[in-house]
Amino acid sequence: MTKIRVYELAKELNMTSKDLMAKIEDLDMDIASHMSSIEKEDAALIKELFEVSEESDEDIIDDLDDLEEDLKPKKEHKSSKNAKDSKKIKNDKDSNDFKEVNDESKKDGVNIEISGNIIVKDLAEKLDVNLSQVITKLIGLGVMASQNQEIDADTAILIAEEFGVTATLMEPEDIEEEIIEEFQLDFEDDPKELITRPPVVTVMGHVDHGKTSLLDAIRETHVTSGEAGGITQHIGAYAVKVNDKKVVFLDTPGHEAFTSMRARGASITDIAILVVAADDGVMPQTIEAINHAKAANVPIIVAINKIDKPTANLERIKQELVENNLLPEDWGGDTITVPVSAKNRENIDELLDMVLLVAEMQELKANPNRNAVGTIIEAQLDKGKGPLATVLVQKGTLSAGDMVVSGTASGRIRAMLDDKGKRIKKVGPSTPVVILGLSEVPSAGDLLFSVDDEKTARAYAEKKRELNREEQLKSSTSTKVSLEDLFERIKEGEIKDLNIIIKADVRGSMEALSQSLAKLDHEEVKINIIHGGVGGITENDIMLASASNAIVIGFNVRPNLNAIETSKREQVDVRTYRVIYEAIEDIQAAVKGMLAPTIVEEVLGRAQVRQTFRLPNNSTIAGIYVLNGKIARNGKVRLLRDDIVIFEGSVSSLKRFKDDAREVASGYEAGLGLENYNDIKEGDMIEAYILKEVER
Numbered sequence: 001m002t003k004i005r006v007y008e009l010a011k012e013l014n015m016t017s018k019d020l021m022a023k024i025e026d027l028d029m030d031i032a033s034h035m036s037s038i039e040k041e042d043a044a045l046i047k048e049l050f051e052v053s054e055e056s057d058e059d060i061i062d063d064l065d066d067l068e069e070d071l072k073p074k075k076e077h078k079s080s081k082n083a084k085d086s087k088k089i090k091n092d093k094d095s096n097d098f099k100e101v102n103d104e105s106k107k108d109g110v111n112i113e114i115s116g117n118i119i120v121k122d123l124a125e126k127l128d129v130n131l132s133q134v135i136t137k138l139i140g141l142g143v144m145a146s147q148n149q150e151i152d153a154d155t156a157i158l159i160a161e162e163f164g165v166t167a168t169l170m171e172p173e174d175i176e177e178e179i180i181e182e183f184q185l186d187f188e189d190d191p192k193e194l195i196t197r198p199p200v201v202t203v204m205g206h207v208d209h210g211k212t213s214l215l216d217a218i219r220e221t222h223v224t225s226g227e228a229g230g231i232t233q234h235i236g237a238y239a240v241k242v243n244d245k246k247v248v249f250l251d252t253p254g255h256e257a258f259t260s261m262r263a264r265g266a267s268i269t270d271i272a273i274l275v276v277a278a279d280d281g282v283m284p285q286t287i288e289a290i291n292h293a294k295a296a297n298v299p300i301i302v303a304i305n306k307i308d309k310p311t312a313n314l315e316r317i318k319q320e321l322v323e324n325n326l327l328p329e330d331w332g333g334d335t336i337t338v339p340v341s342a343k344n345r346e347n348i349d350e351l352l353d354m355v356l357l358v359a360e361m362q363e364l365k366a367n368p369n370r371n372a373v374g375t376i377i378e379a380q381l382d383k384g385k386g387p388l389a390t391v392l393v394q395k396g397t398l399s400a401g402d403m404v405v406s407g408t409a410s411g412r413i414r415a416m417l418d419d420k421g422k423r424i425k426k427v428g429p430s431t432p433v434v435i436l437g438l439s440e441v442p443s444a445g446d447l448l449f450s451v452d453d454e455k456t457a458r459a460y461a462e463k464k465r466e467l468n469r470e471e472q473l474k475s476s477t478s479t480k481v482s483l484e485d486l487f488e489r490i491k492e493g494e495i496k497d498l499n500i501i502i503k504a505d506v507r508g509s510m511e512a513l514s515q516s517l518a519k520l521d522h523e524e525v526k527i528n529i530i531h532g533g534v535g536g537i538t539e540n541d542i543m544l545a546s547a548s549n550a551i552v553i554g555f556n557v558r559p560n561l562n563a564i565e566t567s568k569r570e571q572v573d574v575r576t577y578r579v580i581y582e583a584i585e586d587i588q589a590a591v592k593g594m595l596a597p598t599i600v601e602e603v604l605g606r607a608q609v610r611q612t613f614r615l616p617n618n619s620t621i622a623g624i625y626v627l628n629g630k631i632a633r634n635g636k637v638r639l640l641r642d643d644i645v646i647f648e649g650s651v652s653s654l655k656r657f658k659d660d661a662r663e664v665a666s667g668y669e670a671g672l673g674l675e676n677y678n679d680i681k682e683g684d685m686i687e688a689y690i691l692k693e694v695e696r
Contacts, residue, residue: 003037013047045144049135110165115178115467118156121147127163137162179467183460185405185449189367189395197366198239198246198430199359200268200392202298204289205275210305213342214275215251221348235390236378237432238419242352247359248392248430250377267296268375268392271358273351274302278312278339282320284533290324299358300326301336303351308341366429372396372450376406377432379441387438391448398433398450399426403457406448408465409438410457481549482573483590490525490591498525498591499550501541502532505644509555509580510534516584517553525591536643537574539566546570553583556645558638558687561606561628578648604688605629605666612680613671620678621653621671624664624686631672631688632663639674640685650675651688 010020024031024038024046031038038046112126124134124147131147137159138145145151151159153169160167170178180186205211218240239248250269272293276286293300304317318328318337327333336354340347374391382388387409391398398404402413414437416424427433439461442448451457481495489495500517504510514529530548531541537552537559543566545552552559552567554576559567567574577583611623624631631637633654639647653673654661664670672686 002040004040004043006031006033006036006038009038009043009046042144045135045139045146048146049132049139112160112165112167113170114153114156114167115170116153117150118153119148119150120145123151123156123159127160127165129163133163134159179460179463180447180449183451183456183463185371185451185460186373186395189370193367193369194365195368197364197428198248199270199355199362199364200237200248200250200430201271201273201355202250202269203273203275204293206277206280206283206285206289209275209277209280209283209286210342211275214273214303214305214340214348215249217342217345217348218249218352221345235417235419235432235434237390237392239432240352242349242356245356246430247352247355248432250392267298268394269296269298270362270364271355272298272300273355274300275305276302276317276321277306278304278314278317279306279309281317282324287324290326294325299362301338301351301354301358302326302328304337304339305342307339307346308344314339364430366395368397368428370396371452372398372402372404372448374398374448376442376444376446376448378444381441385436387441388434388436389438389442389448390432390434393427393429393431393433395429396450397426397428398435400424402450403452403454404435404438404448404450405457405460406438406442407446408461408468409440409442410454410461411437411439412454413437480546480571480573481551483551483575483586486590487592495525498527498587499530499545499548500527500587501545501550501552502529503537503541503552503554503557504532504534505556507534513553513555513580513583516580517587520584520588520591527587527591536560536640537563537576538643539563542566542570542572542574545572551575553577553587555580555583558640558643558645560643564603578645601689601691603629604635604690605631606688607631607664607670607672607686609680609682609684609686610669612682618678619652619673620680621673622680622684622686623669624672625669626664626666628666629688630663630665631670631686632690633661635688635690637674638687638689639677639680640687641681641683643685646679646684647674647677649677652676 006020006024007017010017013020021031021033114123114126118126120134120138121131124131127134135145135147138151138155141155141158143151143155157167157169203211203215219238237248237250239246241247272289274286274289274293276282290300302321304314306312307314318331321328321335321337322331322333326335328335328337330337336358338347338351338354340351342348372393373395374393377390377392379387379389389406389409398413398416400413400416404411404413413435415435416427417434417436418424418427419432424433449460451460481489481498486495486498502510502513502517504513510532514532517527518529520527530550531544533541536557537554539560539562541552542559542563544550546566550572552572552574554574556578558576559574563574566572575583575586577586605626605628607624607626609622610625613621613623615621631651631654633651635651637649637651638645651672652675653671654664655671656664656668661670674680
């Protein structure tokens with residue numbers, strides 16, 4: 001039985017049906033007579049409301065006691081609890097008293113913060129009002145929730161408004177701050193306890209300008225004699241000695257050091273070395289690196305590399321730096337520039353001296369005598385050792401045996417290794433170290449805290465798990481924009497701007513496509529090109545699209561494997577084209593609600609070219625290794641070089657050893673020939689796909 005009659009509920013509450021109906025009417029519930037039915041769930045909430053009222057409105061009950069005695073015949077003998085129940089809700093006067101309490105609860109000018117979904121009784125506590133009043137307001141909104149049930153943030157904000165309180169939804173960063181404070185994981189250090197710490201340096205710049213060569217030159221010229229010839233393991237960061245002082249280099253992509261790895265509003269990087277090739281100049285990625293460093297408020301030292309080249313032109317490079325708001329010191333500015341040759345190991349020491357000089361000016365300090373706080377630089381799952389994480393310690397001292405927590409991962413440190421692979425017992429600020437012992441693989445960019453006990457670590461990890469669940473719920477309810485549903489969402493008023501990211505094989509194509517799309521006009525939606533670049537579609541492009549709810553359009557380029565996986569996970573719509581007008585037509589049709597592609601492409605798999613063989617008939621066969629999916633003999637293929645489409649066509653031959661193969665699966669090698677195409681190089685990628693018809 002899922003329902004209960006009004007008279008039955010009244011009997012349970014020891015009151016008359018008339019009194020109960022009056023009270024229900026006060027709660028805006030549509031009840032015609034004492035024979036009307038109420039859902040069992042609603043009845044339970046009404047009972048709970050009355051019980052809560054009894055506990056929390058003692059003063060109302062006390063005031064009514066005398067009045068009740070006058071109204072009641074002396075012969076009536078009921079239990080005191082029943083008398084109180086009937087007194088509370090028996091007539092209009094009682095209801096009015098109840099309303100007066102509500103009115104007195106108005107708290108104009110009061111502000112509260114909520115982190116997301118909130119339990120009803122927690123909301124009442126935050127609002128500093130009676131629980132019964134909050135439940136009454138919820139019923140008025142048509143929300144049936146008991147004191148221990150959760151309501152969403154939007155409902156909580158509406159309820160707060162009812163009491164004259166402004167409730168604001170906290171940003172994830174603020175919530176993180178609150179949790180850190182709650183568990184007392186971090187605090188401001190006493191200036192007297194701070195000592196000088198080594199600088200943390202990130203090397204950035206355009207591809208092929210010599211970042212890796214410069215890092216290798218620094219590493220090789222500054223290893224101690226005892227370590228010479230030893231293998232330096234890649235842990236994402238390493239330390240070198242310069243004039244008996246330590247300098248830490250982050251060997252991670254520059255943008256990551258400034259975006260995902262910003263800890264509590266401050267970057268983990270102290271100094272950025274911007275590498276610019278003396279024979280090439282400032283390029284798109286150079287400008288991107290400058291912008292990242294400036295946004296993080298990190299000082300820039302420019303290393304003008306490749307000065308050994310005959311075409312090197314230092315003055316031209318400096319002029320281009322000026323055009324990008326970096327005025328060199330010798331031109332009267334404050335940007336240090338050092339001409340170097342990573343190839344010939346020239347001026348490396350001068351560059352490092354400048355790093356120490358800038359670090360000295362910054363007065364970098366930390367307190368080593370406290371619980372450690374660091375940032376995860378890299379993390380992976382090792383088959384033999386379990387979860388491994390590279391941590392850059394920023395405050396305090398981290399020791400083997402410490403209990404640590406990072407995000408949802410926690411555990412006791414079983415062992416610590418430095419960048420040379422040696423076991424160490426403890427490390428201080430500005431030191432990179434690999435730790436073993438976490439329960440799971442943490443996320444790069446997450447903070448790591450050393451805590452006093454396992455209980456604190458587990459409680460923090462559980463809190464983070466709850467937050468992650470809430471975030472996933474939010475993201476699952478808010479779908480990303482795609483061309484298919486664009487028109488409907490424009491009509492519903494959900495989308496006012498269509499954000500687009502464009503990647504192309506050459507700058508001319510990118511600019512032409514940007515200009516053409518920017519001109520597309522629609523009265524209800526504005527098209528914004530939020531980013532354009534040359535080269536394949538990367539994971540960073542997908543993450544930017546996800547954050548800004550954008551569509552990614554590729555012209556003559558393809559997403560790499562990481563980008564494909566990320567686009568699926570983040571639900572980002574990626575479209576690739578070989579003809580510019582097709583891209584323009586698709587966007588135009590989507591905006592007008594007339595997009596109707598019946599032929600869609602399905603990627604079957606990818607293979608890497610490991611070797612090439614020239615046959616007597618002058619054709620080229622590629623020795624391939626299938627990375628994922630499969631390569632089919634009768635399917636279409638693309639040849640990709642640096643994720644740029646070089647050739648698109650058919651397979652002329654596919655063999656396993658000497659036998660013809662219909663298809664080759666992931667993890668196997670094969671020989672592959674392309675129809676009427678021979679310019680295949682080692683390192684190229686083969687992408688197999690089919691075109692299929694889809695009903696819309």
